[in-house]
Amino acid sequence: MRIRSSEITPKALYLRRRELLALGAAGAGALLLPRHARAAETPHGRKLDGVKAGQPSTEEKKNSFEEITHYNNFYEFGTDKDDPARHAAKLQTRPWTVKVEGECAKPAAFDIDELLKLPVEERVYRLRCVEAWSMVIPWDGFPLATLLEKVQPTSRAKYVAFETAVQPKNMPGVGAFGAIPFPYLEGLRIDEAMHPLTLLAVGMYGEELPKQDGAPIRLVVPWKYGFKSAKSLVRIRLQETQPPTTWSQYGGGTEYGFYANVNPEVDHPRWSQAKERRIGELFRKPTQKFNGYADQVGKLYAGMDLRKFF
């Protein structure tokens, strides 16, 4: 039998055949392996005492505890929506202090158990993620203004910077291969921070905040895209200049802006913001300007070009 020269594999390739096959097989195997569909059930936190119903609260159907704890972004624990539920159990939430400093008369470090004694109210808010999905979440917390008033901001406090926890040993998403730089930084203008809708949440569904949702204390700004509501806060700084924030700096500032107000008229470069999918529903629904809170917060942005300040 004759073998044509064209059927002979080049020697260099022939010698590396196992390598190439192994690479291909390993790659295909790793990619096709089904991820664990569900993370372990989230342990329920301690019940919060004396939670009062607060206003405003939406009457819309709330998302379940299961949905809220198993579908969110918390890049410190990985970039998949189920990563926080899978990995956040290791987050150490005691001891925990929140430093409030900068342009204020009485800077202070607050122990979390001290903050938990403040009167807590339930606010059922819509949460609109910049990725065009949304939820309705019953937060338990107090206005950020309550805390800021304690430190007495000076007239030079024009902005508020937020810094979140970094625990490299407990956070698999933090490190050389982290998707974004940490600590995660956020910021608000002082009038946004002092607005009665802006909440510091310490609980959800009447229980202490689950770790994957930003325990023990997080920001909730319901008229802005979800990433503005920084989780697991450790430092709040009052300052005169606009603080740099993680996402507004990422990729040359093309992804998400500093203001990040929910706005169906201003699209993300890669997708439309006109509609959203409420988790639990099949079809998308129209997104409301300022996530439906225009009556309360619209006046904060009077005269501003919301396309420029996106």
Add this chain to the structure above:
Amino acid sequence: MNKAAKQPWLKPLVFAAALSPLLWLASRAVRGTLGPDPVAEVLNRLGLYAISLLFCSLACTPLQIVAGWSWPLRVRRMLGLFAFFYACLHLSTYLFVDQGFDFGGIAKDVAKRRFVTVGFAAWCALVPLAITSTQAWVKRLGFRRWKSLHRLAYLAGGLACVHFIWRFKTALLQPVLFTAILVVLLGIRLAARVRAPARRMSVPSQSR
């Protein structure tokens, strides 16, 4: 010796393997274990299966070059058609469920969002390949023209990689790995071409 007779299990096995991800997805849907956002999960899975099968089909010739196996060539068409099948399901999920028949919004999406544009272009590149996948079309076009046309599969693979990379806001391992695999596969073909130009004329004809 007739290879098809020697390995009668080959095609049924590959057929079952290529169909199994869809059955798994369907079973998760029935059991309600698709997670809190089932639409996104189905959409993403179908896309992953489409690109994976497209890559399997692209790997057939390089496998033959490197390992000397001929059996991958006998399942190449089936793998390619399965890739197109999953790409159609992926696109349909986007059109009819994710976007819910909102054709105004879809037209805007395809025109304006480069990641959607590129994904749609990848699907478009697969259409003529699926249509001309039969032996009759090989005859009608002539083998050389048919073969040139079917190099579009590499274009589709490249576009699918770009679609995959642009989908994420941060760099992620999976799309980068796929792109690396595509480069390796293409590299093997080019290397084989440089070393043995005669090969260009001697690709075995398709068997059914």
